[in-house]
Amino acid sequence: MPLFSYPLPLHTGLFPASWATGCASWRAELDALRSACKQSIPVDIREFPAPGNSPEGEALFTQCAWLGPADAAAVVVLIAGTHGVEGYAGSGVQCDLWRLLAAGQLALPSGVALLAVNGLNPWGYAWNRRCDGEGIDVNRNFVDFDQPLPANRGYDELREAFFLDDPAESSRRLKAFRDRYGQTAYEIAVSGGQFSDPLGPFYGGTGKSHSRRVVETLMADYALAQRRLAVIDVHTGLGPYGHGEIICDHPAGSPGAKAAKHWYGPSCTLPEQGESSSVPKLGLLDYAWHRIMGADSCFVTLEFGTLGTDNLFSVLLEENRAWAGRGKSAMSEQQRLRLAGCMAAHFFPADALWRETVLFRSRQVITQAFNALGEV
Numbered sequence: 414m415p416l417f418s419y420p421l422p423l424h425t426g427l428f429p430a431s432w433a434t435g436c437a438s439w440r441a442e443l444d445a446l447r448s449a450c451k452q453s454i455p456v457d458i459r460e461f462p463a464p465g466n467s468p469e470g471e472a473l474f475t476q477c478a479w480l481g482p483a484d485a486a487a488v489v490v491l492i493a494g495t496h497g498v499e500g501y502a503g504s505g506v507q508c509d510l511w512r513l514l515a516a517g518q519l520a521l522p523s524g525v526a527l528l529a530v531n532g533l534n535p536w537g538y539a540w541n542r543r544c545d546g547e548g549i550d551v552n553r554n555f556v557d558f559d560q561p562l563p564a565n566r567g568y569d570e571l572r573e574a575f576f577l578d579d580p581a582e583s584s585r586r587l588k589a590f591r592d593r594y595g596q597t598a599y600e601i602a603v604s605g606g607q608f609s610d611p612l613g614p615f616y617g618g619t620g621k622s623h624s625r626r627v628v629e630t631l632m633a634d635y636a637l638a639q640r641r642l643a644v645i646d647v648h649t650g651l652g653p654y655g656h657g658e659i660i661c662d663h664p665a666g667s668p669g670a671k672a673a674k675h676w677y678g679p680s681c682t683l684p685e686q687g688e689s690s691s692v693p694k695l696g697l698l699d700y701a702w703h704r705i706m707g708a709d710s711c712f713v714t715l716e717f718g719t720l721g722t723d724n725l726f727s728v729l730l731e732e733n734r735a736w737a738g739r740g741k742s743a744m745s746e747q748q749r750l751r752l753a754g755c756m757a758a759h760f761f762p763a764d765a766l767w768r769e770t771v772l773f774r775s776r777q778v779i780t781q782a783f784n785a786l787g788e789v
Contacts, residue, residue: 428505432500433469435504435538439507440476446514449515449516458478461475464623475627480514491506491645492529497538501538503647521783543756551622568613571602614729614733617695645782649771650718657715658689661714662694713778
């Protein structure tokens with residue numbers, strides 16, 4: 414069968430303008446789906462309150478929906494907003510899926526359910542940041558905190574350069590490191606994850622974040638370890654502009670890696686083998702899912718490229734310096750809004766063609782996951 418043939422337009426208006434509108438649209442489109450399908454698709458909706466408030470003072474929460482039979486043998490898990498600000502794209506993808514299901518242009522295969530998580534990191538989503546309100550990068554938080562925490566010696570070597578007030582000197586030191594050790598070592602040093610510096614970027618924390626607790630609760634409550642799983646975590650900001658890369662962090666040769674390559678084809682890349690725009694990282698959300706997955710399951714990141722790695726690091730390091738210094742001299746609202754705008758420009762470009770690409774590619778990948786789990 415063809416992967417998909419949806420006449421439903423790629424409606425970029427489904428992408429939200431804020432965390433609050435993203436939540437409202439997600440719920441409205443889901444309610445419309447429930448109304449259209451009546452009892453044919455059972456829907457269970459949950460909200461998980463989160464620490465902190467939005468800039469407008471709103472209470473924060475993570476939204477979750479289970480669609481399909483409670484006893485489904487297989488589940489497609491679709492996650493949005495692991496890295497806060499990247500939730501704009503992920504929310505739009507889920508709203509588009511609600512419309513496809515409501516219009517009957519896509520259907521859950523027999524014996525397959527869907528678990529959608531919107532705003533896994535709601536604080537970062539609301540504030541246009543990648544980290545949560547504790548400064549934790551949720552996608553570095555999935556380590557065993559009862560064991561000695563991993564070291565990132567490259568980060569330690571570069572730490573001073575990240576906080577220099579002189580951008581030219583900071584760039585010079587970063588370039589010197591890259592020239593000495595190579596691009597991959599440089600990217601691992603900056604973004605691979607670190608557990609020694611609470612004020613620094615890509616900080617994994619010292620305990621479980623709100624987002625991790627939500628994931629572990631969903632795994633337990635829905636007995637996900639007993640089901641076949643296809644997990645898709647939607648991210649933005651890394652890789653060639655407009656390209657939706659399927660990234661698999663399962664170990665090369667493992668059942669998960671083999672499933673990912675089989676389900677998604679040659680476009681699926683493994684960072685471990687140097688195939689990906691991503692490098693190997695510490696504490697990924699992926700690893701929590703790997704631990705509960707059987708042989709015929711896999712976790713992939715669907716990463717939509719934007720403005721390149723150099724711009725990614727430049728924006729994140731400037732934004733991190735400003736937030737790290739707020740204890741000494743609080744940012745003005747004007748500065749905060751400027752930085753939030755820079756983050757949105759990198760992680761959610763105001764380009765209709767880029768946004769159409771996100772919807773088009775997401776439809777492909779979600780359909781591949783449905784087809785894979787629907788195979789007898």
